[in-house]
Amino acid sequence: MSKLLNVQAYCERCKKTEQIAVDLSSGDIQQHLSSHSGVYPISLTHDDHSIVVFIDGNGAARRVNYIDLVNQRMESAVSSQASIILKAALQEKIHGTMFVISQNPKFKDFIIALGQVLNNNLSFDEEFSIESTKDHVLYKIRNYSIYLGPFDSFAQSLMTKNDVFFYELSNLDLPLKKIKNRKSLFLLYNLQEMIKQGTQGKLNDFILNYKPDGIYDFRTSEDIAEAIFKALEGIYVS
Numbered sequence: 001m002s003k004l005l006n007v008q009a010y011c012e013r014c015k016k017t018e019q020i021a022v023d024l025s026s027g028d029i030q031q032h033l034s035s036h037s038g039v040y041p042i043s044l045t046h047d048d049h050s051i052v053v054f055i056d057g058n059g060a061a062r063r064v065n066y067i068d069l070v071n072q073r074m075e076s077a078v079s080s081q082a083s084i085i086l087k088a089a090l091q092e093k094i095h096g097t098m099f100v101i102s103q104n105p106k107f108k109d110f111i112i113a114l115g116q117v118l119n120n121n122l123s124f125d126e127e128f129s130i131e132s133t134k135d136h137v138l139y140k141i142r143n144y145s146i147y148l149g150p151f152d153s154f155a156q157s158l159m160t161k162n163d164v165f166f167y168e169l170s171n172l173d174l175p176l177k178k179i180k181n182r183k184s185l186f187l188l189y190n191l192q193e194m195i196k197q198g199t200q201g202k203l204n205d206f207i208l209n210y211k212p213d214g215i216y217d218f219r220t221s222e223d224i225a226e227a228i229f230k231a232l233e234g235i236y237v238s
């Protein structure tokens with residue numbers, strides 16, 4: 001017996017009300033409704049965002065979440081990147097650490113998205129550890145580590161000769177002279193911010209002193225993800 005209902009769902013993002021036809025008797029929906037969550041999720045795309053409507057056993061929209069498509073750009077940038085890291089790490093082709101030297105929240109958003117993708121794509125018995133403190137985030141997959149945080153004594157204790165550095169040029173002057181044996185060094189900077197603060201002169205100094213393998217101007221977390229992806233592709237995919 002079919003149990004067709006019209007479910008009303010309101011999207012807070014664009015203030016639009018959706019009418020969704022749902023057959024509550026369908027097997028897939030019944031399975032969700034009888035599960036632990038007790039709700040059935042339906043996703044719909046609205047212009048620059050998508051919504052997920054959670055429908056309960058009475059046919060009511062219990063909750064409506066929206067996701068900006070900007071996050072999807074982040075997710076797709078991170079997914080392809082994660083697959084490259086995973087493949088190389090699982091074949092044990094790469095040893096060492098990928099350092100992301102920054103204390104900028106935009107970098108943290110990127111690292112968290114990367115950790116989620118790595119976690120979702122690794123089999124349960126794979127060695128994968130996550131360490132998160134107020135100063136840094138550290139992931140380990142077999143012989144490969146990914147570090148985000150300041151270039152402090154902890155970061156320096158992780159160094160090997162095969163490391164890849166992504167360094168955010170900010171107002172902090174860090175003891176970069178210690179980065180000598182690294183495999184590659186990439187510079188990330190937010191030119192708009194630097195001009196605002198009158199610190200753009202540091203850019204030339206850095207390039208002259210450290211001769212980075214690549215430089216990337218960023219505004220958003222997605223720019224950071226795409227820049228790091230591009231750099232890693234150049235290193236690990238040949």
Ligand SMILES: [Zn+2]
Pocket residue numbers: 011012013014015016046049051
């Ligand atoms: Zn909407």
